[in-house]
Amino acid sequence: MIISPQVTLHDKLAIKFKDEILQRIVETKAKGLILDISEIDIVDSFLVRQIGEIATAANIMGAQVVVVGLRAEVAMTLVEMGFSLRGVYIARDLERGLEILRKAGKR
Amino acid sequence: MTQKSIEVVEVRSESDIVSARVSAKAMAEILGFGYMDQTRIATAVSELARNAFHFAGEGKVTIQPADREGRKGIEIVVEDHGPGIENLELALKGGYSTSGGLGFGLSGSEKLMDEFDVKTKIGKGTTVTIRKWL
Amino acid sequence: MSKQNVKELTEELSALLERNADDIRLQWVKEMQQTGLLSSLSPREIDEQSRAIYDACVLCLKSGSYEGAERYAANMARKGVLEAMTVDQIIAGLLILRDVYGRFIFEWYKKNPTKCNAILTIYEPVARKILNIVALAFVAEREATIKEQQKVLAFSTPIVEVGEGIVALPLVGTLDSARAKQVTEAILEYIAKAQTDVVLVDISGIAAIDTKTANYIIRAMQAVKLMGSDVVITGIRPDVASTLVTIGIDLTGIVTRSTVREGLVYANEKLGRKITSVSAS
Numbered sequence: 001m002i003i004s005p006q007v008t009l010h011d012k013l014a015i016k017f018k019d020e021i022l023q024r025i026v027e028t029k030a031k032g033l034i035l036d037i038s039e040i041d042i043v044d045s046f047l048v049r050q051i052g053e054i055a056t057a058a059n060i061m062g063a064q065v066v067v068v069g070l071r072a073e074v075a076m077t078l079v080e081m082g083f084s085l086r087g088v089y090i091a092r093d094l095e096r097g098l099e100i101l102r103k104a105g106k107r
Numbered sequence: 108m109t110q111k112s113i114e115v116v117e118v119r120s121e122s123d124i125v126s127a128r129v130s131a132k133a134m135a136e137i138l139g140f141g142y143m144d145q146t147r148i149a150t151a152v153s154e155l156a157r158n159a160f161h162f163a164g165e166g167k168v169t170i171q172p173a174d175r176e177g178r179k180g181i182e183i184v185v186e187d188h189g190p191g192i193e194n195l196e197l198a199l200k201g202g203y204s205t206s207g208g209l210g211f212g213l214s215g216s217e218k219l220m221d222e223f224d225v226k227t228k229i230g231k232g233t234t235v236t237i238r239k240w241l
Numbered sequence: 242m243s244k245q246n247v248k249e250l251t252e253e254l255s256a257l258l259e260r261n262a263d264d265i266r267l268q269w270v271k272e273m274q275q276t277g278l279l280s281s282l283s284p285r286e287i288d289e290q291s292r293a294i295y296d297a298c299v300l301c302l303k304s305g306s307y308e309g310a311e312r313y314a315a316n317m318a319r320k321g322v323l324e325a326m327t328v329d330q331i332i333a334g335l336l337i338l339r340d341v342y343g344r345f346i347f348e349w350y351k352k353n354p355t356k357c358n359a360i361l362t363i364y365e366p367v368a369r370k371i372l373n374i375v376a377l378a379f380v381a382e383r384e385a386t387i388k389e390q391q392k393v394l395a396f397s398t399p400i401v402e403v404g405e406g407i408v409a410l411p412l413v414g415t416l417d418s419a420r421a422k423q424v425t426e427a428i429l430e431y432i433a434k435a436q437t438d439v440v441l442v443d444i445s446g447i448a449a450i451d452t453k454t455a456n457y458i459i460r461a462m463q464a465v466k467l468m469g470s471d472v473v474i475t476g477i478r479p480d481v482a483s484t485l486v487t488i489g490i491d492l493t494g495i496v497t498r499s500t501v502r503e504g505l506v507y508a509n510e511k512l513g514r515k516i517t518s519v520s521a522s
Contacts (some may be wrong), residue, residue, distance in 0.1 A: 011121040011157070042128055042146060044153040047209050068469070072429035073146035075464035080147070081215035085467065092436070092469030143426055 001028060001063075002094070004036035011046055018050045020036025022057050023071035030063050032101035034094065048083050064089065064104045066097040118156050118166040126166040128153040131183055132172050138181055147219040148181060148239055153213030155185040155235050163189020163232065173238050179223070180240035188232035192193055195227060250363050255303040258342070266295045269341045270311065273334050281325040290323055294338070302367045312370050328379050336376060339368045363454035398427035406438035407508045409501055412458075413446030421454045425461035429468065437470050439508040443501050445476025452488045462495060471511060473497065475504040 003021055025033060035051065037043070055065045066089040070078075078084070089104070093095035114134055132149035140148065152168065156161040159166025166187040173182035192198050198213045213235075217223040222238035258265065269280050270430045275277050279287055295310045316322045323331060346364060350357035401409045410428055428440065442462065450458075462472045477485075485492065498504040 010125040013121075025265050040193075042132070042149050042153060044150050044157070045215055046153075046157060065108075072426075072433045074466070075141045075426070075467040076143060076461070077146050077150045077219060077357060078467060079460045079464045080218050081121070081150070082218065083211075084463070090467055090469050092438070098467060102282075104270060141426070143429075 001025065001030040001032065002034045002036065004038075005040060009040070013046060016052050018054050021054055022061075024046065025058055025061055025063050033058055033063055033065045034068055034091075034097045034101070034103070035065060035088075036068045036094065037074075038071065041071065041074070043070075043074045043078060045081070045083060048078065048085065051085060052087060054086075059087060064101055066091050066100050068092070068094055068097045111192045112171060114170040116156075116168040116170070118160050118168060121160070124153060124156045124160060127156040127170075131168075131170050133182075134172070135181055135239075136231070138172055138179065140181070140239070144239060151216035151237055152183055152185070154216045155237070158212050159185055159187035159189065159233070160237075163187035173240070178240055182236065182238045182240055183201055184234060184236045186234040188234065191229040191231055192225070192227040193229065195225060199200075199225075246359070246361060248286075250359055251302065252462065254346070254360055255299055258299045258302070258345075260293060261345070262299070265341060265345050266291055268345075269295070269338050272337050272341060276333070276337070278326070278330050278334050278337075282323075286323075286325075293322075294335075298338070298342075298367075298371055301371060302364070307370060307374060310374050311378070314375045317375070318378040318382035327344065332372070332375065332379075335372055339372065342368065349409055356423065398424050400428060400431050403441065403501070403505055404508065406436055406512070407441065408432075408437055408439075409441040409504075410436075411443040411446060411501075413448075415449045416447060416454050416458070417451075418454050418457060421457045421461070425457065425464070428461070429464060432465060432468055432470050434498060438512055439471045439473060440465055441473050441475050441501055441504040443476045443504075444474060444481065445500075447481070455485065455488065459492070459495070466494075471496070471505055471508070473504040475499065475501045 001024065005017065009017060021033065024030070033054070035054070040047070051067065058065050065087070067085060068091045070090065089097075089100050091100050114130045115166060116123060116130055118124060118127060128149040131152040132145050135145040135148045136142075152170075156166055156168055159168075166185055169184045169186075171182055182185040192213075199217060213225070216235075216237065220237040220239050222236075224236040225233065226235075227233040270279070270287060282290075292314065297313050301307050313322070317331060326334075342364065343361070344383050346360055347357060398412055401411070405407045408431070410424070412424065416424075431437065432440065439467055440462075442458075462474070465472050472495055474492075474495060477497055478498065496507065498507055
């Protein structure tokens with residue numbers, strides 16, 4: 001399952017988003033989720049937390065989460081603030097992301 | 108965006124947090140900050156605006172150019188009339204928790220900016236002033 | 242000294258310096274030539290610029306406004322005027338002018354010590370301010386140049402492609418925070434645009450690094466990893482290794498190899514490629 005947020009997510013929307021994603025994982029019994037955040041230019045602690053929660057919940061449901069398309073300036077900001085994205089795989093692009101999911105699925 | 112010298116955003120809802128950070132980023136760009144710094148500034152504003160909204164229910168974000176003895180930069184003041192921060196030292200330490208969450212925004216934004224000043228009074232409110240120089 | 246007095250004396254001094262402009266100016270030029278300061282200038286240039294500077298100085302005294310001096314100084318600093326002279330030569334020349342003026346004033350008023358004192362009291366701050374303006378103009382120009390150079394440095398961060406999707410980033414010399422920031426932004430920008438699987442950061446050429454910069458570099462590498470590329474640090478010398486440990490740098494999760502070549506081997510293995518030969522580079 002590939003999710004690619006195109007709109008600016010404010011907090012309420014982000015939570016709604018997360019809930020919808022998790023709902024869809026349950027419905028489709030998806031084994032993998034690719035979160036493409038290449039359109040998001042600002043990622044702050046709230047969003048990091050939401051991603052973390054998506055990952056934790058998805059993992060419990062047996063799905064792996066791959067985050068794709070982290071922008072350079074976002075990566076730098078996250079690292080400087082001391083945040084890291086745990087529980088998710090990181091991939092450079094969609095192709096690599098799918099590869100990772102394929103490999104993860106084989107285990 | 109029209110060239111205004113001061114931008115004020117009243118934070119009353121979640122979407123105002125986004126407005127605040129978008130305004131901050133736009134002003135930063137106009138002032139000549141590179142996109143890396145623009146992101147740092149916008150992220151810091153996002154954190155502080157959210158803190159105000161969540162702990163105080165309201166907040167006021169003032170964004171303006173800064174000038175100190177010829178040195179140019181940006182200054183943002185986020186103030187609220189909320190409960191104030193009880194343990195400022197602890198809040199600033201934040202912790203290196205990876206899931207983010209409230210309370211880590213303060214220490215996070217300190218690391219992103221050049222200057223960071225917090226004034227808080229229990230029961231009265233909190234004012235955070237941040238600056239970044241070109 | 243009363244305000245009226247100051248005004249009168251200033252007018253008197255200005256008039257005096259204007260009337261005797263040629264004499265004083267030629268004396269100034271002579272003294273400069275004696276010290277070899279003007280050897281790189283043509284006679285016409287000497288004549289034109291000495292007049293311009295002389296008149297600008299007297300104007301400052303007369304009008305109380307230093308705009309003319311500031312403009313001229315900025316022009317000098319930007320090498321629009323007196324290009325052939327170095328900064329210290331220009332300053333030396335102006336110091337001689339200051340002395341020539343002073344000596345002239347003294348000679349003129351020496352029979353009246355009180356008045357001489359009064360005149361000098363008016364003259365000295367003006368001379369000092371003009372020199373200050375000139376010095377600051379050069380400093381400002383220097384800082385602007387350094388800023389430009391740093392921008393150029395940013396474009397000259399060496400990122401070398403050493404294989405398909407593999408780049409090497411050699412860090413050399415003394416790394417300070419400013420340079421570290423440039424390098425970081427350059428590499429992050431690079432991997433944002435070009436498909437990069439592995440970044441080999443070679444630090445064998447680093448002479449010195451402080452804790453703050455080291456931390457910055459490590460964070461930058463973590464950012465690279467967050468963007469989906471792998472990072473390998475190569476070229477850690479034993480002394481650098483012990484320094485890193487001493488200052489408590491956390492290198493967990495970051496692969497290290499002692500040479501770029503080994504880093505390349507690791508990268509290829511990781512990418513599942515077999516290398517048939519490794520050419521000496």
